[in-house]
Amino acid sequence: MYETVKASINLHAVLRNMEDLCQLDDASAEAVGDRYVSIRFSVPEIDRLVLTFRNQSCQAGRGDELPYNMNLRFSSPEHLNLMVEGVKNPIPTKGFRHIGFLKDTFTFLAGRLESYLKPDHEKAATDSEYLKRSTILTAYAALYAVPEIARYDETGRKLASKIEDGIINVTVGDDFGLHLIAEKGRLRTMKGRSANARTAMMFDTFETAFGLLNGKLDSYTCIGLGLLAIRGRVSMIDNFNKLLGMVPHYLS
Amino acid sequence: MQRYQYPKNRELFERAVKVIPAGIPGHLGPASGCFIPVSAYPFFCEKAEGTYFWDVDGNRFIDYMCAYGPNILGYNHPDVDAAARAQMEKANCTTVPAPLMIELAELLVDTVDSADWAMFAKNGGDVTNLAMLTARAATGRKKIVKFVGGYHGVLPWMLDVGYPGVLYEDIENIITIPFNNVEIFKQVLAEHHGDIAGVISTPYDHQAMNENHLPADGFWSEVRQLCSTNEIVLILDDVRCGFRLDLRGSDYHYGFRADLICFCKALANGYSISALCGDESLRPAISSVFATGSYWLSAVPIAAAIRCIEIMREIDAPQIMKHIGDKFADGLINIADEHGFELRVTGERAMPILTLGDDESNFLLQEWVAEMVMRGIFLANHHNIFMNYAVSDEDLEQTFAAAHDAFETVRKNHPEMYR
Ligand SMILES: Cc1ncc(COP(=O)(O)O)c(C=O)c1O
Numbered sequence: 001m002y003e004t005v006k007a008s009i010n011l012h013a014v015l016r017n018m019e020d021l022c023q024l025d026d027a028s029a030e031a032v033g034d035r036y037v038s039i040r041f042s043v044p045e046i047d048r049l050v051l052t053f054r055n056q057s058c059q060a061g062r063g064d065e066l067p068y069n070m071n072l073r074f075s076s077p078e079h080l081n082l083m084v085e086g087v088k089n090p091i092p093t094k095g096f097r098h099i100g101f102l103k104d105t106f107t108f109l110a111g112r113l114e115s116y117l118k119p120d121h122e123k124a125a126t127d128s129e130y131l132k133r134s135t136i137l138t139a140y141a142a143l144y145a146v147p148e149i150a151r152y153d154e155t156g157r158k159l160a161s162k163i164e165d166g167i168i169n170v171t172v173g174d175d176f177g178l179h180l181i182a183e184k185g186r187l188r189t190m191k192g193r194s195a196n197a198r199t200a201m202m203f204d205t206f207e208t209a210f211g212l213l214n215g216k217l218d219s220y221t222c223i224g225l226g227l228l229a230i231r232g233r234v235s236m237i238d239n240f241n242k243l244l245g246m247v248p249h250y251l252s
Numbered sequence: 253m254q255r256y257q258y259p260k261n262r263e264l265f266e267r268a269v270k271v272i273p274a275g276i277p278g279h280l281g282p283a284s285g286c287f288i289p290v291s292a293y294p295f296f297c298e299k300a301e302g303t304y305f306w307d308v309d310g311n312r313f314i315d316y317m318c319a320y321g322p323n324i325l326g327y328n329h330p331d332v333d334a335a336a337r338a339q340m341e342k343a344n345c346t347t348v349p350a351p352l353m354i355e356l357a358e359l360l361v362d363t364v365d366s367a368d369w370a371m372f373a374k375n376g377g378d379v380t381n382l383a384m385l386t387a388r389a390a391t392g393r394k395k396i397v398k399f400v401g402g403y404h405g406v407l408p409w410m411l412d413v414g415y416p417g418v419l420y421e422d423i424e425n426i427i428t429i430p431f432n433n434v435e436i437f438k439q440v441l442a443e444h445h446g447d448i449a450g451v452i453s454t455p456y457d458h459q460a461m462n463e464n465h466l467p468a469d470g471f472w473s474e475v476r477q478l479c480s481t482n483e484i485v486l487i488l489d490d491v492r493c494g495f496r497l498d499l500r501g502s503d504y505h506y507g508f509r510a511d512l513i514c515f516c517k518a519l520a521n522g523y524s525i526s527a528l529c530g531d532e533s534l535r536p537a538i539s540s541v542f543a544t545g546s547y548w549l550s551a552v553p554i555a556a557a558i559r560c561i562e563i564m565r566e567i568d569a570p571q572i573m574k575h576i577g578d579k580f581a582d583g584l585i586n587i588a589d590e591h592g593f594e595l596r597v598t599g600e601r602a603m604p605i606l607t608l609g610d611d612e613s614n615f616l617l618q619e620w621v622a623e624m625v626m627r628g629i630f631l632a633n634h635h636n637i638f639m640n641y642a643v644s645d646e647d648l649e650q651t652f653a654a655a656h657d658a659f660e661t662v663r664k665n666h667p668e669m670y671r
Pocket of ligand 1: 404
């Protein structure tokens with residue numbers, strides 16, 4: 001099961017992030033340029049991901065019905081995980097003419113993404129723009145990972161079943177926010193803050209969020225220091241936070 | 253009304269986090285204690301007396317949390333403290349225990365209806381765990397039934413997977429079912445016939461974060477009957493309710509007799525001691541269980557417990573708690589109503605939980621409680637509160653005055669509530 005959870009996170013939380021990478025990172029947007037490549041990732045047991053690159057941007061979609069012009073087939077969830085680690089190659093079954101994009105551009109983008117998701121802490125200490133982008137992309141990766149854990153991991157399912165229906169806001173200052181919608185033990189992550197949240201987790205700054213997401217700070221201390229504030233249905237946050245705590249187990 | 257400021261509290265917290273993980277770990281800390289917003293709450297206590305504590309900034313609080321239960325007669329009760337001091341001058345933690353422990357056991361056997369014997373430990377979790385082990389030792393069975401929302405301490409079997417460090421294997425033999433539902437209990441008995449060692453429960457559903465529920469009619473008598481028929485040990489976790497509802501035990505209060513009963517909190521008015529009492533039939537089993545701790549038989553808390561129980565008996569403490577709790581609840585419900593809020597007071601009046609109607613997110617409750625705390629009335633937005641003997645009518649009047657002001661403020665901050 002571990003490989004399945006990890007693969008669904010790799011697809012729907014990590015690779016999904018290409019969408020935001022192309023928005024936040026000029027070098028990535030430029031690399032995409034005016035090409036049009038729509039890559040479908042087909043992994044057994046897991047919802048498909050389609051990444052559509054065009055006009056210096058990327059759009060991520062989930063499901064079987066989305067259009068694509070290149071299909072990458074993986075023999076197993078583990079196969080996908082090994083590709084993400086750079087150990088194995090995918091098997092293209094459609095769109096051979098885009099192999100060049102895959103080899104060059106996609107690999108470049110993956111490297112850019114990694115530079116934000118596994119941040120250089122020295123650089124982050126002096127470059128606030130880098131820290132902000134890294135925090136946003138890491139937050140997306142972690143918070144899109146949570147619904148996958150809630151869906152596929154046994155403990156994750158148990159925790160999610162205890163989260164009452166409603167919306168959980170996660171915000172950084174006034175600048176950045178996303179929310180999770182809990183419904184009957186399933187979770188969905190959505191961009192932007194919600195005006196109807198039942199509970200909220202509010203980081204004061206990107207520095208705090210960066211420290212917490214990278215395991216340099218702990219939430220209990222941050223709450224006491226007023227760097228992280230909690231409001232609303234605490235039981236929802238409590239179980240959500242436990243799910244969030246499971247992310248590093250899968251995202252190494 | 254003046255609202256409190258906490259500069260020294262903050263300063264100390266910043267010092268604390270450097271050397272103590274989370275600054276103040278556990279339920280007394282700002283995270284688990286649900287200090288929302290954290291700026292409204294004090295962190296450190298300078299001194300306490302009666303129903304008050306003063307924080308390090310000199311702010312005085314009428315404290316309805318009572319240290320989460322231990323304060324029942326009033327902080328620094330002179331008689332209890334004198335008994336502790338007198339014993340301290342003789343001996344505390346020694347190689348062989350003081351005979352005083354016999355006196356305390358005799359007093360508990362005499363006071364608690366279901367007690368034929370008593371054993372001592374330090375924390376509530378020590379004795380709930382000891383009770384679980386005793387149930388297994390007595391029956392040779394593995395499974396323990398507990399109820400949703402029932403808190404019994406921090407050992408892995410009392411928690412659940414998802415808590416960092418807790419394994420599936422830790423809770424493999426724990427079955428958690430809803431409180432007040434005999435049908436589900438019967439199903440579990442049928443499904444695990446011959447495998448269930450014990451049932452552990454608080455006297456009523458006093459879970460955190462939600463409204464509390466008293467036992468439904470017939471619930472306890474049926475559970476008692478089913479446990480007897482199936483030779484299952486019925487464990488009452490009276491750690492929180494013990495001596496606040498009835499000195500004879502909360503099982504007595506609700507008309508049944510537990511096989512094992514766990515006490516802590518109010519037992520010694522703040523001195524560190526817990527007790528497990530039980531039925532004669534379980535004496536051999538508990539004697540066989542390996543259980544001990546460095547400070548379990550220390551004499552000072554034992555001396556305090558004896559004096560505390562004597563006083564609680566003299567004054568009939570539960571009656572007084574209920575009386576104060578009724579005045580508190582009725583007063584606040586009316587004040588809330590005047591300001592257009594529905595204050596819901598559930599559970600027992602000696603230790604009720606406060607929630608607000610039309611407040612699915614708890615935003616309003618959290619705001620109101622924060623306003624109360626900043627006006628010197630320490631309540632909780634997530635947990636039941638506690639009455640204690642030292643609460644005077646004047647304290648209640650001050651509480652009500654603050655409540656008026658606090659509701660008014662919340663009201664002003666929420667114009668959307670005016671329909
Ligand atoms: C009902 C109940 N049982 C057990 C415990 C655990 O007691 P302690 O924290 O002293 O170990 C508590 C503590 O709040 C409690 O309320």
